[in-house]
Amino acid sequence: MATKTLAGKTVEVDEEGFLVNPDDWTEEMAPLLAEQVGIYELTDRHWEVIRFMRKEYKERGQIPTVRRIKNVGGIPTKELYELFPEGPAKKAAYIAGLGKPQGCV
Amino acid sequence: MKKLLILGGGTAGTMMANKLAPVLDKNEWQITVVDQEETHYYQPGFLFIPFGIYTREDVIKPRHDFFPSGVEVIISPIEVIEPDANRVKLSNGRVLNYDYLIIATGSHIEPEETEGLKDGGWRENIFDFYTLDGAVALSNYLKYWKGGKMVVNIVEMPIKCPVAPLEFVFLADWWFTEQGIRDKVEIEYVTPLPGAFTKPIASRFLGQFLEKKNIKLTPEFSTGRVDSGRNKIISWDEKEIDYDLLVTIPTNMGSEVIARSGLGDDLNFIPTDPHTLMAKGYDNIFVIGDATDLPSSKAGSVAHFEAEVLFENFLRKIEGRELLPKFDGHANCFIESGFGKGILIDFNYDVEPLPGKFPLPGVGPFSLLQETRMNHWGKMMFRWVYWNLLLKGAELPIEAEMNMAGKMRA
Numbered sequence: 001m002a003t004k005t006l007a008g009k010t011v012e013v014d015e016e017g018f019l020v021n022p023d024d025w026t027e028e029m030a031p032l033l034a035e036q037v038g039i040y041e042l043t044d045r046h047w048e049v050i051r052f053m054r055k056e057y058k059e060r061g062q063i064p065t066v067r068r069i070k071n072v073g074g075i076p077t078k079e080l081y082e083l084f085p086e087g088p089a090k091k092a093a094y095i096a097g098l099g100k101p102q103g104c105v
Numbered sequence: 106m107k108k109l110l111i112l113g114g115g116t117a118g119t120m121m122a123n124k125l126a127p128v129l130d131k132n133e134w135q136i137t138v139v140d141q142e143e144t145h146y147y148q149p150g151f152l153f154i155p156f157g158i159y160t161r162e163d164v165i166k167p168r169h170d171f172f173p174s175g176v177e178v179i180i181s182p183i184e185v186i187e188p189d190a191n192r193v194k195l196s197n198g199r200v201l202n203y204d205y206l207i208i209a210t211g212s213h214i215e216p217e218e219t220e221g222l223k224d225g226g227w228r229e230n231i232f233d234f235y236t237l238d239g240a241v242a243l244s245n246y247l248k249y250w251k252g253g254k255m256v257v258n259i260v261e262m263p264i265k266c267p268v269a270p271l272e273f274v275f276l277a278d279w280w281f282t283e284q285g286i287r288d289k290v291e292i293e294y295v296t297p298l299p300g301a302f303t304k305p306i307a308s309r310f311l312g313q314f315l316e317k318k319n320i321k322l323t324p325e326f327s328t329g330r331v332d333s334g335r336n337k338i339i340s341w342d343e344k345e346i347d348y349d350l351l352v353t354i355p356t357n358m359g360s361e362v363i364a365r366s367g368l369g370d371d372l373n374f375i376p377t378d379p380h381t382l383m384a385k386g387y388d389n390i391f392v393i394g395d396a397t398d399l400p401s402s403k404a405g406s407v408a409h410f411e412a413e414v415l416f417e418n419f420l421r422k423i424e425g426r427e428l429l430p431k432f433d434g435h436a437n438c439f440i441e442s443g444f445g446k447g448i449l450i451d452f453n454y455d456v457e458p459l460p461g462k463f464p465l466p467g468v469g470p471f472s473l474l475q476e477t478r479m480n481h482w483g484k485m486m487f488r489w490v491y492w493n494l495l496l497k498g499a500e501l502p503i504e505a506e507m508n509m510a511g512k513m514r515a
């Protein structure tokens with residue numbers, strides 16, 4: 001398994017760079033992970049999404065979908081796409097240190 | 106008297122009633138099925154209607170014809186499920202108590218979920234083929250269409266029968282050729298997925314087919330709204346695609362009753378144990394077919410494999426035995442590819458569709474991930490199999506668990 005060092009901590013990552021263990025994640029890692037997917041500034045709204053995703057994952061064991069981020073997290077889908085362009089669920093999960101959201105069949 | 110209540114008498118609910126009725130003692134068990142409609146639809150047949158291959162009559166039969174005697178069938182919308190009271194309320198006022206519940210309420214399209222989709226253009230130059238009315242309306246439209254740009258758009262995943270939109274464009278390519286207007290028609294396939302299909306090997310294989318048939322693939326397009334005044338679909342990140350004719354596969358959702366009962370996720374699909382098919386958090390509720398939240402395809406073939414596992418687990422449950430985690434996500438789909446040919450894919454949760462041979466006792470091997478005439482016949486035969494064997498719960502010569510025999514890893 002590949003590893004990478006973020007904010008002074010070495011963590012396991014999968015072949016696409018997603019953290020393997022969500023518990024390894026710290027808030028200091030978020031801006032570094034964000035840069036890797038082309039987001040250079042994390043605003044309060046970004047953080048709202050990231051914290052919502054962490055909380056959902058902790059409580060339900062699942063990475064929330066775009067629809068759930070809208071319905072429960074209260075972030076309109078349009079805005080979510082502005083915050084995390086091209087695949088918001090995937091990018092936000094990446095930055096929040098969660099695994100890759102399961103694709104659909 | 107113990108009560109088994111089955112909600113939804115479509116593909117999965119009908120199969121379960123037919124499998125369980127013969128083995129549950131009639132003096133001890135009352136089986137009841139509830140569905141809102143008198144008519145059973147053969148949904149896989151909707152695909153063929155726009156091209157005049159099937160008509161409305163080819164895909165409908167009275168629902169009552171498919172249940173064994175002794176099973177009580179109630180036609181009424183379901184109002185609400187109250188799992189804590191083991192009770193279901195129907196819109197016709199009846200209240201049904203149950204000991205065990207099987208939820209098989211399926212999935213359906215919700216065009217209202219997309220802004221503008223049902224505005225002016227709906228059934229004018231915007232059609233779906235996931236409903237019978239939509240497929241028939243599209244058939245009438247295509248009959249007189251002179252050509253132009255046809256966009257086939259999957260609004261969001263998951264959708265039932267995820268190969269159906271591909272089959273639609275393959276058939277359209279054939280049909281426009283037959284009509285002598287293929288050179289006047291541009292076909293574009295617009296999907297939120299990164300490629301033609303969900304799984305990499307099949308996605309590449311099917312992608313080549315699109316190319317060969319001169320169908321433009323636009324991946325990673327998440328539809329945000331439709332501007333039917335200007336004939337454009339617009340993504341959440343403001344990319345625009347023009348159309349003359351839009352064939353849409355709108356958002357698929359589980360039944361409203363699931364939401365009303367607080368049993369579903371954000372798409373009204375029910376959190377379900379992926380291997381035992383028990384509803385998460387309940388120990389007398391099973392879920393089967395499109396109604397589950399499982400990461401398997403939503404398809405009739407999947408419901409069939411689930412039915413075998415659920416049958417066994419239901420009997421184990423009522424005898425106080427542990428459930429077997431046997432469902433593996435097995436799906437087996439014929440993909441109609443046009444010009445009298447078809448492709449077959451066979452896969453599960455862990456193994457993506459692979460090339461090779463698919464052995465079928467008595468009929469002979471079908472080719473996997475290859476285009477053949479035999480696969481087309483498999484697809485056309487499926488209607489007969491559906492009405493005469495599958496719904497009746499008969500054993501088919503295909504194992505519920507996926508088999509690696511004949512499959513080749515690259």
Ligand SMILES: Cc1cc2nc3c(=O)[nH]c(=O)nc-3n(C[C@H](O)[C@H](O)[C@H](O)COP(=O)(O)OP(=O)(O)OC[C@H]3O[C@@H](n4cnc5c(N)ncnc54)[C@H](O)[C@@H]3O)c2cc1C
Nearest residue numbers: 113115116117141148149183211266360394395404405406
């Ligand atoms: C265009 C198209 C092509 C397809 N092609 C294929 C194919 O080639 N191969 C394949 O395997 N599958 C195919 N499928 C998918 C297949 O039809 C479904 O996966 C299958 O029917 C699912 O069975 P089900 O019992 O879960 O749901 P359904 O068969 O849809 O049954 C659900 C039932 O629940 C009832 N219901 C829902 N809510 C309520 C309520 N509140 N009150 C009362 N009743 C209710 C509905 O009336 C319905 O009868 C296709 C589907 C479509 C639309």
